[in-house]
Amino acid sequence: MPISFLRFPIILIILSFSISLYSQEAEETADAFFIKAIYDQVLTSSSCYDWLDHLSTNIGGRLSGSEAAAKAVDYTKQMLDTLGLSRVHLQDCMVPHWERGKPEVVYMTNKRTGIRTNLNVLALGNSIATTSAGISGEVVEVRSLDDLEKLGEAGLKGKVVFFNRPMDPTQIRTFNAYGGAVDQRVYGPTKASKYGAVGALVRSMTTKIDDIPHTGVTVYEEGSVKIPAVAISTMNAEMLSSSLKEGAVEVYIKTDCKTYEDKPSHNVIGEIIGSEFPEEIILVGGHLDSWDVGGGAHDDGAGCVHAMEVLNILTKLNYRPKRTLRCVLFMNEENGLGGGKAYAEKSNKNKEYHLAAIESDAGGFTPRGFSADGHADIFTKRYKNVTKWLPLLEPFGLSFSKGGSGADISPLKGQKGMLFGFRPDSQRYFDYHHTGVDTIDAVNQRELELGAAAITSLVYLIDKYGL
């Protein structure tokens, strides 16, 4: 065989390899430019901070079933209507309707000295009201649900249980510390009631020592006796714990909460139909409801305006997505997941396929990356694909890690797409979470905007390359 025949295919291979290298490089440059354009757009003419200001200041706390929640539905739909999307609509769901009622009255009385001290509290979501006379009981401090079992009815009957295990300050990611302590709030009161406790105080979920109570959901097991349950500030928790070391303390609790009939409500949905693969959905979402106190700015107004801004930026940049981009503002993440469940149910019924779903529900702080999750059948390969984008995302301080995504999107796992959780810096999140101080003042505009840009960049890459 003449040598020239041998050379020809080799040259072809080298040539095609070079072209493919060249074209890969060119694509990467184009991607880098587009991602820079996304960031420039957000940092110079974003709407998300103004949207969040309206949501958290003018509308304010918007617990499921409240008038404010209904206003938030109307407002965000109105805003999405201005963005020139393919379609904006409301999706029905049912939500619980709990109201705090009149401000709680809780005080402790040192039984030795008779000195009475008011405690700074918030009833936990779902908590029942006490009688109008309130309830009283001697305080028993515990550090875990296991402690209840050890104490038993002998130690707990007629008592007020005080759950006082602090969030672990040595966890670098504060959500891990939250995860390690929140069982006390969610399951503590109902478990205490089994042993005859008449009320529950729960140390607020924060590593900070201050006088701000943090509310959040508590769950009553079906058939169990419901007892009133309130969160007390960490400062009050420290004080109460000190007092208990010196002798018996009695606590008086008066709550005025009420659970009404479930109510119809809505998820708010806006979408841009994909030009090539319209049946492949990329969802970006947050949850529209918040607790009733404060403005729900970080939790989760930030996530909602992030999701809205993704579609806004891409539209402003005249980006025509191949796949369907859908912004979903879920109702009722805080106390029932009515919106998330209704969405997944309807999506499954319609045989939809979510190639990816990204939830922002960790605040409007400086982005650090995304956690990724997905059905075992598809996860390993797709996670590897995603990490190939790191050279494009690392300049913006973004990375990927394996881990849970978001409560509202997790019911979509069965569709075998990828699920992502937006992960901003977590250090300040639990200074504000579920409190009266989760307001627009706690949100830095640049940090919020960078979050929107980060999520938009990931959406762009998924849309362009698939997974």
Added chain:
Amino acid sequence: MPISFLRFPIILIILSFSISLYSQEAEETADAFFIKAIYDQVLTSSSCYDWLDHLSTNIGGRLSGSEAAAKAVDYTKQMLDTLGLSRVHLQDCMVPHWERGKPEVVYMTNKRTGIRTNLNVLALGNSIATTSAGISGEVVEVRSLDDLEKLGEAGLKGKVVFFNRPMDPTQIRTFNAYGGAVDQRVYGPTKASKYGAVGALVRSMTTKIDDIPHTGVTVYEEGSVKIPAVAISTMNAEMLSSSLKEGAVEVYIKTDCKTYEDKPSHNVIGEIIGSEFPEEIILVGGHLDSWDVGGGAHDDGAGCVHAMEVLNILTKLNYRPKRTLRCVLFMNEENGLGGGKAYAEKSNKNKEYHLAAIESDAGGFTPRGFSADGHADIFTKRYKNVTKWLPLLEPFGLSFSKGGSGADISPLKGQKGMLFGFRPDSQRYFDYHHTGVDTIDAVNQRELELGAAAITSLVYLIDKYGL
């Protein structure tokens, strides 16, 4: 040769390789444990937030030459004295002594309508006083120093020059945006005076639009005519710029500043003498002086308490350093670098060798890593060595990048050690920098503490392994 002879050395090689692998792994595990212990220590029993509270609240703004600066020297020396170090002392240096005097009075008058509006300003550091009657001039807006040349004496004589190029909001690292705009503040007034301008207004160095003026140093070229120079808030800058689009605007400026004779002052130094290589110094530092307004909390009280905390943590953990660890709180970074220069001069004279110097002067925000710099002779190899530690540091969100270190330590570059700049998240830094709102309220305790832990971890690794 019998085959057994061949095998013997192979087995030896494999064995020694395994041992070395095993021992390397064991060391890495030990390092991971120790770094975790550092973080645990800081996050559960740190002193740095309390120190910073005292520095920024009780002592407050502490410009070189002021009584507060002297108090800051005394206080930090006192605190270092409590830590059980090998030696704590004050090092002499000379510093400038400039005082703001009575609050500035600046207003603009729309020449068409006659409407007068007060402007929110701060005189720039070094600025001269106007006469007691103040000065007035028509305003000429420019965007760069080059604009001055174009306008020349014809356009600038008798005028007040208004430098209004904003910091670029699209820079992800805000320090880059600062670097791209601050020439207007430092060199603008002196350059404008060459063309006969009678005063200068400089847009505050921040990407935020608010009503807070940011001071900072301006430099008069030797022999040039000194003109009064003030920073105006970005909100006022926008307003003034809008007014100028409609017609002529005159500005009145009255400043009361005074520069006194240079004064003796001090760097504050604490050290632990190394047990094996005492002649190899690892320096951690920040600068003790701040501007006169606000509390100098992020700039650079945070850096000072970081540096102090490094020695404190390692002592509390009973760590016995091989090398000499030295905490240096430099005086006069803001307007002269008197402390940094005196330190380097004395160090060179004493033939000291700084194996590494780390400066924290970018605020007390969540750590993101370190920039590294060094003499060309040593940099490449040592940077590579440093990046080998990434697996130990990445779990804490830390990375390395090439770039400048810190103003106070940069004169040490000639000693051919490595220089590092601590790099926390930069998004909020220029909300507070050189303003009245750089107070303890702007500092999140966890974020501050994590910075101390990050720097301590790097110091530990350098001390243990060298560079």
